[in-house]
Amino acid sequence: MNIGEIARRAGVSRSTVSYVLSGKKAVSEPTRQRIQAVIDELDYRPNATARALREGRTHTLGLVIPPATARLTDMQLGFVASVVEAAARVDLDVLLSPSGGDHDRSFERIVTSRRVDGVILMEIRLEDDRVSRLRQTGLPFVTIGRTADPSGMSWVDVDYAGLISRCVGHLADLGHQQIALVNRSAELVAAGYGPGHRAQVGFSAAVTERGLTGVEVCCGDDASAGEACVEQLLAAHPDVTAIATINEAALPGMQRALDTAGLAVPRDFSVAGVAARHWAEDFRPALTAADLPMLEMGADAVALLMECIATPQAPPRHQLYSPPISLRASTGPVRGR
Amino acid sequence: MNIGEIARRAGVSRSTVSYVLSGKKAVSEPTRQRIQAVIDELDYRPNATARALREGRTHTLGLVIPPATARLTDMQLGFVASVVEAAARVDLDVLLSPSGGDHDRSFERIVTSRRVDGVILMEIRLEDDRVSRLRQTGLPFVTIGRTADPSGMSWVDVDYAGLISRCVGHLADLGHQQIALVNRSAELVAAGYGPGHRAQVGFSAAVTERGLTGVEVCCGDDASAGEACVEQLLAAHPDVTAIATINEAALPGMQRALDTAGLAVPRDFSVAGVAARHWAEDFRPALTAADLPMLEMGADAVALLMECIATPQAPPRHQLYSPPISLRASTGPVRGR
DNA sequence: TTGTACGCGTTATCAT
DNA sequence: ATGATAACGCGTACAA
Numbered sequence: 001m002n003i004g005e006i007a008r009r010a011g012v013s014r015s016t017v018s019y020v021l022s023g024k025k026a027v028s029e030p031t032r033q034r035i036q037a038v039i040d041e042l043d044y045r046p047n048a049t050a051r052a053l054r055e056g057r058t059h060t061l062g063l064v065i066p067p068a069t070a071r072l073t074d075m076q077l078g079f080v081a082s083v084v085e086a087a088a089r090v091d092l093d094v095l096l097s098p099s100g101g102d103h104d105r106s107f108e109r110i111v112t113s114r115r116v117d118g119v120i121l122m123e124i125r126l127e128d129d130r131v132s133r134l135r136q137t138g139l140p141f142v143t144i145g146r147t148a149d150p151s152g153m154s155w156v157d158v159d160y161a162g163l164i165s166r167c168v169g170h171l172a173d174l175g176h177q178q179i180a181l182v183n184r185s186a187e188l189v190a191a192g193y194g195p196g197h198r199a200q201v202g203f204s205a206a207v208t209e210r211g212l213t214g215v216e217v218c219c220g221d222d223a224s225a226g227e228a229c230v231e232q233l234l235a236a237h238p239d240v241t242a243i244a245t246i247n248e249a250a251l252p253g254m255q256r257a258l259d260t261a262g263l264a265v266p267r268d269f270s271v272a273g274v275a276a277r278h279w280a281e282d283f284r285p286a287l288t289a290a291d292l293p294m295l296e297m298g299a300d301a302v303a304l305l306m307e308c309i310a311t312p313q314a315p316p317r318h319q320l321y322s323p324p325i326s327l328r329a330s331t332g333p334v335r336g337r
Numbered sequence: 338m339n340i341g342e343i344a345r346r347a348g349v350s351r352s353t354v355s356y357v358l359s360g361k362k363a364v365s366e367p368t369r370q371r372i373q374a375v376i377d378e379l380d381y382r383p384n385a386t387a388r389a390l391r392e393g394r395t396h397t398l399g400l401v402i403p404p405a406t407a408r409l410t411d412m413q414l415g416f417v418a419s420v421v422e423a424a425a426r427v428d429l430d431v432l433l434s435p436s437g438g439d440h441d442r443s444f445e446r447i448v449t450s451r452r453v454d455g456v457i458l459m460e461i462r463l464e465d466d467r468v469s470r471l472r473q474t475g476l477p478f479v480t481i482g483r484t485a486d487p488s489g490m491s492w493v494d495v496d497y498a499g500l501i502s503r504c505v506g507h508l509a510d511l512g513h514q515q516i517a518l519v520n521r522s523a524e525l526v527a528a529g530y531g532p533g534h535r536a537q538v539g540f541s542a543a544v545t546e547r548g549l550t551g552v553e554v555c556c557g558d559d560a561s562a563g564e565a566c567v568e569q570l571l572a573a574h575p576d577v578t579a580i581a582t583i584n585e586a587a588l589p590g591m592q593r594a595l596d597t598a599g600l601a602v603p604r605d606f607s608v609a610g611v612a613a614r615h616w617a618e619d620f621r622p623a624l625t626a627a628d629l630p631m632l633e634m635g636a637d638a639v640a641l642l643m644e645c646i647a648t649p650q651a652p653p654r655h656q657l658y659s660p661p662i663s664l665r666a667s668t669g670p671v672r673g674r
Numbered sequence: 675t676t677g678t679a680c681g682c683g684t685t686a687t688c689a690t
Numbered sequence: 691a692t693g694a695t696a697a698c699g700c701g702t703a704c705a706a
Contacts (some may be wrong), residue, residue, distance in 0.1 A: 048450035049683035077414035113385035387700030
């Protein structure tokens with residue numbers, strides 16, 4: 001079923017059918033109706049591939065995700081969902097590309113074969129060669145997270161440094177002197193993963209500024225790693241009375257470890273962090289945390305990308321989220337000796 | 338940059354370049370090398386859209402997921418990741434379509450505009466009009482889960498009925514007489530969601546066969562729903578000593594509720610279920626459960642779909658998973674009075 | 675090895 | 691004002 005068939009049945013030329021479809025040129029009412037009737041009857045829809053070829057636009061955007069082998073965290077997946085949804089709202093389809101290492105076939109295919117109008121890049125590192133690759137191809141792109149030097153590109157990111165600073169400040173206000181940062185996994189931090197790195201920076205700054213003792217530990221992105229991590233932390237640093245964290249996937253395990261150690265939250269121990277609302281509220285007691293606006297971030301990323309596509313010469317824009325810390329039940333004054 | 342440009346620079350015709358690219362026809366070695374050099378130099382890759390138009394294949398498959406508004410469960414998302422990964426291994430791209438209600442623009446676009454070579458449909462119901470829609474279009478598709486009458490189509494599914502039966506059997510062997518089924522959400526079950534429905538069936542059958550008392554409750558797909566659900570369950574049916582569940586997302590909450598009620602697992606209370614390994618191992622104590630082979634399911638779905646695409650007239654195939662129950666630490670003999 | 679038709683829809687141009 | 695003709699986007703594959 002193609003446009004020629006419709007034209008034949010309606011007794012007109014292909015172009016007339018096309019004009020009825022697009023409305024870009026006036027077609028007399030009787031003709032229009034006759035054509036529309038045929039279209040409706042056969043449930044005809046133009047071939048998206050042919051249209052894309054002609055228009056030079058695929059109405060598709062690429063979303064580069066971390067490979068599934070490194071289990072995606074709930075937050076990453078939530079982000080994928082929010083991007084897909086935001087794209088669907090503006091009639092854009094989303095092509096997924098799992099891309100981990102440097103040159104990945106799927107990634108290359110997407111960026112070099114003009115399968116998409118633009119790309120959203122997740123989980124980027126401070127130095128990220130996928131970014132350089134995209135830059136050199138000239139394909140519009142938006143990153144989630146930013147590189148060390150994000151000038152000249154569009155991105156959305158969370159101000160992990162500032163948020164962790166504020167968490168530490170909040171804990172310090174409550175009298176905590178020995179505070180630990182539970183970061184993301186050691187591999188990620190070592191690989192120059194932005195949030196991990198910036199959380200460190202914000203943590204150090206706040207600890208120094210407030211004259212506190214800070215302990216930094218890395219922790220895998222899952223519950224059992226969280227449990228082991230806090231267990232070790234408590235053993236090595238028994239005087240730590242509070243944790244600040246950006247590792248939401250580890251929260252359930254951290255909770256268990258505190259439980260096992262007989263530490264009641266917030267009476268004996270405080271925890272604050274940066275997390276999607278969902279995770280914060282599932283913590284027991286509910287976590288004092290800066291709630292990441294996941295849905296908004298996905299929608300904004302799509303919006304930024306559409307801008308890049310529409311006006312490539314326009315100056316890039318970005319969005320740095322610094323949501324307020326929602327005071328819940330997991331932080332309290334340090335226990336007197 | 339297109340094939341004509343390569344041809345011009347190499348001083349040959351476009352067809353010759355095409356043959357070098359595809360290898361479908363012999364090209365003399367010197368010419369081949371000259372052309373290849375130009376291709377390498379300019380890092381040329383054929384336009385996927387043009388190729389798709391000509392070949393009538395997009396090398397893309399559609400994955401229809403539940404809309405993000407209804408937060409996707411970890412399992413669903415894990416499945417998405419496994420499909421994407423499996424597809425990437427065979428050089429297929431995956432186009433995501435969030436589709437909830439009956440006629441969704443994104444779904445329609447994908448199935449009627451020939452954007453994809455085939456579709457994988459997630460989260461289908463016993464009666465699912467997306468299935469009917471796909472059937473009438475003739476687009477190859479594979480479903481995750483099966484409709485009431487799955488004849489004539491390819492699918493992969495988990496034998497929830499059988500697995501829940503075996504869970505109940507295991508609990509009965511341990512002496513439990515009052516067993517509850519914690520199902521998926523009431524809306525899903527009411528909407529004719531296969532796993533929910535079949536879990537009910539398997540549960541009833543096993544309960545009857547063993548002469549037990551069974552209680553069925555529905556439960557939202559998240560931790561807090563699980564907590565509330567078990568809380569109510571314990572209040573309404575204080576003599577229940579064991580739970581069988583297919584609702585993995587609710588597990589953390591169920592755990593909390595048992596905790597709060599002062600019930601030690603497995604001493605005072607047993608829990609068994611069907612869950613991805615990851616969830617089972619995060620339960621405390623580790624959950625006795627039939628471990629869902631998520632990665633395998635995704636890979637098999639892709640493989641089945643490729644078969645459908647390659648030989649549309651071939652008889653449809655399916656895969657029913659019935660993984661063994663891994664005995665962990667959450668089930669034990671019923672406590673003597 | 676090359677010329678050329680083809681896949682399908684869009685749109686500028688021309689004819690009525 | 692309305693509709694038709696034809697070129698075009700890009701790669702593929704058959705006939706020559």
